[in-house]
Amino acid sequence: MVELKIRAKSTETKARTAVLATAHGEFETPVFMPVGTNGTVKGIWQDQLYEMDSKIILGNAFHLFLRPGLDTLRYFGGLHNFMSWDHSILTDSGGFQVFSLSDKKITEEGVKFRSPLDGRSLFVTPELSIEIQEAIGSDIAMAFDECVEPNADKEYVRNSVRRTTNWAKRFLLAHRKDSNQSLFGIVQGGFFNDLREESASEITAMDFEGFALGGLSVGEDFETTEKVLSASVGLLPEDRPRYLMGVGSPELILAAVESGVDMFDCVLPTRLGRHGAALTSGGRINLKSARNKHDKSPVDPNCTCKVCSTYSRAYIHHLFTRDEILGKILLSYHNVSFLMDFVKKIREAILEDRLCEFKEHCAETGLIQVGNLKTSEERLG
Numbered sequence: 001m002v003e004l005k006i007r008a009k010s011t012e013t014k015a016r017t018a019v020l021a022t023a024h025g026e027f028e029t030p031v032f033m034p035v036g037t038n039g040t041v042k043g044i045w046q047d048q049l050y051e052m053d054s055k056i057i058l059g060n061a062f063h064l065f066l067r068p069g070l071d072t073l074r075y076f077g078g079l080h081n082f083m084s085w086d087h088s089i090l091t092d093s094g095g096f097q098v099f100s101l102s103d104k105k106i107t108e109e110g111v112k113f114r115s116p117l118d119g120r121s122l123f124v125t126p127e128l129s130i131e132i133q134e135a136i137g138s139d140i141a142m143a144f145d146e147c148v149e150p151n152a153d154k155e156y157v158r159n160s161v162r163r164t165t166n167w168a169k170r171f172l173l174a175h176r177k178d179s180n181q182s183l184f185g186i187v188q189g190g191f192f193n194d195l196r197e198e199s200a201s202e203i204t205a206m207d208f209e210g211f212a213l214g215g216l217s218v219g220e221d222f223e224t225t226e227k228v229l230s231a232s233v234g235l236l237p238e239d240r241p242r243y244l245m246g247v248g249s250p251e252l253i254l255a256a257v258e259s260g261v262d263m264f265d266c267v268l269p270t271r272l273g274r275h276g277a278a279l280t281s282g283g284r285i286n287l288k289s290a291r292n293k294h295d296k297s298p299v300d301p302n303c304t305c306k307v308c309s310t311y312s313r314a315y316i317h318h319l320f321t322r323d324e325i326l327g328k329i330l331l332s333y334h335n336v337s338f339l340m341d342f343v344k345k346i347r348e349a350i351l352e353d354r355l356c357e358f359k360e361h362c363a364e365t366g367l368i369q370v371g372n373l374k375t376s377e378e379r380l381g
Contacts, residue, residue, distance in 0.1 A: 001182035002140065002209050004029075004241050004262075010355050014233065014260035017350040020241055022088045022139035023180045024080070027055030029241070029262040030350075032253065032343045033090060034269070034336050037063050039083045042270045043332035046085050051306070052340045055087045056139075058265045061132045062094025062124070066117050070135045078137025090265070091138035092245070093129045095186075095214070096147045106146065108163065126171040134176060142212065143171045145186040150219045157190040164188045165202045172206060184210040184243060191224060193231050200235035210241035213261075217246035226255050233259040250279070250342055251368045254359055257346055269339050273332030276320045279339065283366040287331065292317035305337035342367075 006018040007028075018029045034041045034049065037060045041049060049057065059079055068082070076082040079089055098104065104113040110125035129144035145164045148157055168185050175183060185208035189195035204211060213232055216225050229244070236242050241263060244256045248266020256264055269279065276288035280300035287299070298308035299316065307316075307330045319327030349358035362368045 001180055002241065004210075004239065008351050008353070010258075010350050011353055012356045013258040015257045015346075015350050015355050016260060016262070017347045018262060020262070022056075022182065024086065024088045024139050025055060027088065028347055030253075030257045030343055030346055031056060031263050032248070032339050033058045033263060033265040034340075035060075035265050035267045036083075036089075037267070038067070039064060039079055041332075041336065042267075043273065043329040044270070044336060046083065048333060049085075049336075050087075052337045053344075054336075054340060057085070057087070057089060059089055059091045059136060059138060060094055060097060061091045061129060061136060061141075062097040064091075064136055065094070065132045066115060070132065073135045073137075078135070080137060088140070089136070089138040090140040090184075090263075091133045091136055091142060092265075093133065093142045093144040094124065095129075095142075095145045096246070098124055099147045106163075108166070110144075110167075126167040127174040130171050130174045134179060134181065138181065140182045140184055140210065141175075143168045143183065143185050143208070145188055145214055147215050147218065148188070148190055150191070152190060154190075154192055154195070157188075157192060157195055161189055161195050161199045161202075164199065168203055168206060168208075172208075182209040184208055184212055184241070186212045186214040186245075187232065187235070188215045189232075190215055191220065191228055193228075196228065196232050197235060200232065204235070204237055208240075210243060211236045212243035212245050214245050216244065217252070217266075222251065222255075225252065229255060229259045229261075233261060236260075248339065250339075250362065253339075253343065254346070254362070254368060257350075258355070258359075269335030270332040273330075273335045274328045276327070276331065278331050279335050279342075281365055281367050283369065287313060287316050287327070288320045289317070299331070299334050300338065303334065303338060303341070305334055305341075307331075307334040307337075 003021045009016045034057050036057045098111050101113050112123050126144040133141035144167050146160045148160045185203040187199045187203050189199040242261050243263040244261045247264040248268035278285050278299045281302040292313040295313040349355045
């Protein structure tokens with residue numbers, strides 16, 4: 001269903017670049033997947049995603065299950081038709097969103113909770129998760145797992161790893177064999193390396209076509225994320241896609257790529273855009289700041305996106321002072337475009353075997369500030 005063709009490997013790091021094929025086409029890795037939780041990347045048209053050369057986006061099974069619901073998704077023949085999107089879609093099983101709810105009960109069978117929309121009682125199981133994702137018709141479906149709290153003690157995490165393994169087995173068994181959908185397993189284990197090894201050993205022994213590292217970017221600091229990454233990515237098979245869930249800052253993207261990760265997603269670029277912040281080659285800037293009131297320069301002089309080639313910082317600052325929705329749209333467009341271009345440059349650097357040089361350049365310009373960011377903002381949404 002999915003096929004990974006490695007094009008080049010870095011001699012300086014564990015980074016690699018490849019081509020990944022799904023039922024809806026090919027895309028190059030490393031790849032940043034814009035998040036379309038509810039069947040839309042917030043503030044951005046599908047045509048604009050095509051302009052940015054986005055070949056895969058992410059949807060969320062939990063939110064799409066609540067609305068529009070399975071009947072609507074089945075009536076339209078899946079999410080591709082419903083949202084008019086011709087390229088690949090990966091769906092998060094909803095595990096993180098379910099476990100982020102405060103009022104829930106975790107059992108060996110699944111998770112009981114109340115809908116955040118209308119309060120009705122719901123019970124999500126691995127079997128229901130794959131049923132939802134089959135109705136969505138995503139190209140890649142993620143296994144239903146348990147994402148634990150960052151402060152969970154080791155005994156709880158140990159039991160969670162066992163539960164995630166059992167749920168992964170049930171998830172695979174419930175999958176329709178005549179489907180073109182590819183299934184990815186998720187490795188858990190919190191911040192305990194021995195539990196990560198145990199989880200990876202069990203999950204990678206199953207018939208998944210790709211593997212993800214879950215349970216990161218849940219509030220830990222950058223150094224912890226980097227430490228777990230360096231110890232965990234090598235536990236995943238080299239011939240399968242590797243996916244780090246919930247990562248979107250340039251710092252974490254580079255750290256992930258250096259460790260051998262192929263895929264990542266995050267709500268960060270559109271969330272920052274809605275709050276007046278922009279990603280630039282010199283680091284993040286706040287367009288709401290009064291210092292931009294008379295600034296004729298573009299958001300990023302080194303960016304060639306539509307926003308930077310058309311509008312000034314002063315104009316976008318004005319839009320935010322008047323609470324005009326266009327300001328949020330323009331910065332969301334720029335931020336997603338910026339990250340897509342950033343990852344493209346990473347791919348080129350790997351092909352030319354100069355990733356370390358590229359990283360040094362990013363640090364010199366202020367684009368990355370390694371070790372200076374928390375990751376809690378990146379997984380929520």
